[in-house]
Amino acid sequence: MSTLPTSTSPHLDELLCFDLYAASRALTSVYRVVLDDLDLTYPQYLVLTVLWSDGESAIKHLATTLHLDHATLTPLLRRMEAADLVRRRPDPDDHRTVLVVTGRRGDELRASAPDVQRAIGDAMGLADDQVAQLRTLVRDLTRNVERAARARD
Secondary structure, three states: OOOOOOOOOOOHHHOHHHHHHHHHHHHHHHHHHHHHOOOOOHHHHHHHHHHHHHOOEEHHHHHHHHOOOHHHHHHHHHHHHHOOOEEEEEEOOEEEEEEEEEOHHHHHHHHHHHHHHHHHHHHHOOOHHHHHHHHHHHHHHHHHHHHHHHHHO
16 A cells, blocks of 8 residues: 655655655645734744633643654743743642643734634645645654554554
């Protein structure tokens, strides 16, 4: 079922991983321009997006949802808290768990989310059904590759 190059020295244009890398960099650069106006980084926007949709969340939930490790997420949340984007507090039912909720500025920025997504959609130049199909394929790819990586461990 492999559609990967069979030659011993594949050309760059045969590598799906490169196409995904290039697309990710291009898309992230558009986000960077759009989010600069909001004084947000792309990782901060992702955290806020999870909190806007899921509400108060444990750090473990954020890490799992964003595919980030705790060591990466904690300093990010610390900087976001200093900017009043989020607030952290211990879970009253389990003091080992830290809960995160949007801060005042994080709440205010929620109104900008549709404009951000509209700008990204315009930059992508894909029809809604193409975006849905691409999203499904990329999620299937991620799930399959993560499953294969776990099987190797």
